Amino acid sequence: MTAYLQVTRLDHRFGGLHALQDCSFTIAQGRVTCLVGPNGAGKTTIFNVITGFLQPDEGSVAFRDRALDRLRPQAIVRAGIARTFQNLRLFTDLTALDNVMIGIAGQFGEEPVGAIFRPLHTARAQMRRRREALATLDHVGLADRANEVVRNLSYGEQKLLTVARVLATGAELLLLDEPASGLSAGALDAVMALLRRLQDEGKTLLVVEHNTRVVQQIADEVLFLHQGHLMAQGTPERIISDPALAEIYFGGAL
Amino acid sequence: MDFLYSYIVLAAIYVLLGLSTNLLVGIAGIFSVSQAAVFGVGAYLVAHFMMAADPLSFLPSLAIAAACCIALNILVTLPSLRVSGDYFVVTSFGIQLLATAVFTNWAQGTGGANGLPGIPPPDVFGLPIETTAQYMLLCAATSALGCLCFFLIMRAPFGRLLRAIREDETAVAAAGKNVLRAKVSAAALAGAFAGTAGGLYATFLSFIDPSSFDLDASILLLTMVVVGGARTLAGSIIGPFLLLALPQVLTLVEIPTTIAAAARQLIYGVLLIVFMLFRPQGLAGERL
Numbered sequence: 001m002t003a004y005l006q007v008t009r010l011d012h013r014f015g016g017l018h019a020l021q022d023c024s025f026t027i028a029q030g031r032v033t034c035l036v037g038p039n040g041a042g043k044t045t046i047f048n049v050i051t052g053f054l055q056p057d058e059g060s061v062a063f064r065d066r067a068l069d070r071l072r073p074q075a076i077v078r079a080g081i082a083r084t085f086q087n088l089r090l091f092t093d094l095t096a097l098d099n100v101m102i103g104i105a106g107q108f109g110e111e112p113v114g115a116i117f118r119p120l121h122t123a124r125a126q127m128r129r130r131r132e133a134l135a136t137l138d139h140v141g142l143a144d145r146a147n148e149v150v151r152n153l154s155y156g157e158q159k160l161l162t163v164a165r166v167l168a169t170g171a172e173l174l175l176l177d178e179p180a181s182g183l184s185a186g187a188l189d190a191v192m193a194l195l196r197r198l199q200d201e202g203k204t205l206l207v208v209e210h211n212t213r214v215v216q217q218i219a220d221e222v223l224f225l226h227q228g229h230l231m232a233q234g235t236p237e238r239i240i241s242d243p244a245l246a247e248i249y250f251g252g253a254l
Numbered sequence: 255m256d257f258l259y260s261y262i263v264l265a266a267i268y269v270l271l272g273l274s275t276n277l278l279v280g281i282a283g284i285f286s287v288s289q290a291a292v293f294g295v296g297a298y299l300v301a302h303f304m305m306a307a308d309p310l311s312f313l314p315s316l317a318i319a320a321a322c323c324i325a326l327n328i329l330v331t332l333p334s335l336r337v338s339g340d341y342f343v344v345t346s347f348g349i350q351l352l353a354t355a356v357f358t359n360w361a362q363g364t365g366g367a368n369g370l371p372g373i374p375p376p377d378v379f380g381l382p383i384e385t386t387a388q389y390m391l392l393c394a395a396t397s398a399l400g401c402l403c404f405f406l407i408m409r410a411p412f413g414r415l416l417r418a419i420r421e422d423e424t425a426v427a428a429a430g431k432n433v434l435r436a437k438v439s440a441a442a443l444a445g446a447f448a449g450t451a452g453g454l455y456a457t458f459l460s461f462i463d464p465s466s467f468d469l470d471a472s473i474l475l476l477t478m479v480v481v482g483g484a485r486t487l488a489g490s491i492i493g494p495f496l497l498l499a500l501p502q503v504l505t506l507v508e509i510p511t512t513i514a515a516a517a518r519q520l521i522y523g524v525l526l527i528v529f530m531l532f533r534p535q536g537l538a539g540e541r542l
Binding site: 051053072073074077078082083085089090091092093094098101102103105107108109110111112114115116119122123126129165168169 | 403406407409410411412413414415417418421422424425426427428429430431432433435436439440442443540
């Protein structure tokens with residue numbers, strides 16, 4: 001069986017810091033894989049490499065047997081992989097709907113010539129895209145907030161919106177950077193329900209998450225990363241119950 | 255009456271420049287302080303083609319000048335893809351100084367500091383534009399066309415994309431969009447506006463010199479956008495009309511002509527500071 005996403009022998013240094021060391025793993029289609037590990041383990045660095053924001057010193061990434069090496073971030077999104085950011089990076093001056101519409105690929109009027117010389121076609125195409133974007137917002141439960149400027153949304157709503165934006169790109173593999181961190185209990189339930197829905201719809205998720213309860217609830221598979229190296233891979237029960245890993249994760253007894 | 259017409263001609267030309275500056279600075283967040291240099295290149299090119307030994311008529315001259323300004327503006331905006339924010343302001347500042355140096359010292363091409371007199375009046379499809387009223391119609395029509403373009407792109411996905419780029423380029427790339435292409439498109443459009451404005455300006459005044467295209471002129475454009483209002487069509491129109499009325503208002507005040515120019519510069523400076531501090535969204539815009 002060929003892997004859906006294959007990460008092979010990634011190695012990267014930031015100056016003296018060895019952020020990724022010979023890191024390899026595979027991800028299966030339609031599964032929720034959680035990437036866990038202590039701070040500085042290289043989780044976000046892996047996201048940056050897979051999504052083309054960082055060129056690794058060594059190693060390669062292949063998606064559906066296609067090498068992603070040296071592709072620009074936007075090309076990787078078109079190939080079917082989209083990500084969220086730990087610090088959200090929403091367009092806070094735009095409305096929730098506009099944030100989602102930025103994610104929709106291949107819009108007419110996205111360059112000036114079409115926008116100026118075919119205004120009616122642009123407007124009609126926009127109306128269709130608007131409906132698509134509204135459906136996506138509805139999917140994450142933000143339909144009633146569509147025309148709200150993002151900076152007026154609550155943190156939980158903003159987190160849901162980051163997922164809506166990656167969904168709008170049409171990507172099949174979603175890389176979610178700490179989707180559940182910093183949320184109130186109610187907002188956390190909404191995010192968890194959304195993640196389960198995405199899985200039911202056949203999306204493949206790679207999730208960086210610190211909350212072990214969340215990991216136990218959503219993960220099919222857990223990758224344990226330490227000092228830029230893959231320490232262990234397995235079911236959430238096995239990884240969480242491993243005393244050696246817990247020692248690394250939570251630190252030794254003082 | 256001619257006086258009012260002249261004011262409207264100049265204001266209409268500066269509306270085009272305001273659109274150009276607003277598109278780059280206000281909407282795409284490319285903080286250019288060298289739009290007057292592109293304006294100048296447009297003016298000198300149109301003058302050059304219309305005064306050549308084998309002269310071109312106005313519209314072809316304007317078309318070539320606009321095309322050159324598109325290329326030039328893409329070129330001078332490209333550093334913004336490498337260096338971001340504050341660093342680009344310094345780069346752009348250097349480009350403006352470089353342009354002023356060329357305008358002032360390349361005597362053969364630009365007439366140097368003495369300027370270039372005797373630029374012939376334009377004609378549009380064989381119809382000569384001679385009276386100020388005709389000029390006013392030409393400039394008002396051109397700037398209305400510019401405003402229409404601005405309006406159309408702002409309501410299109412392209413406008414949304416530029417606004418998103420101003421906020422967070424990384425997030426735009428992560429959403430699958432080509433930031434480079436959008437910035438180049440914005441620069442091209444801004445170059446076309448500035449070049450066209452230059453051609454209208456040169457033929458209207460029939461005389462151009464480097465002082466119209468120096469750093470002060472670039473800062474005047476920024477002041478127009480700040481006072482009028484960044485990121486809106488209304489702001490790009492209100493700013494030029496208001497600030498160009500200022501010298502006329504000053505003539506009503508009893509100040510010696512020798513310090514009038516300095517007083518104007520002073521007032522522009524004060525306006526810039528006051529608006530930035532107390533009303534950063536300008537009269538009809540959004541926060542810069």
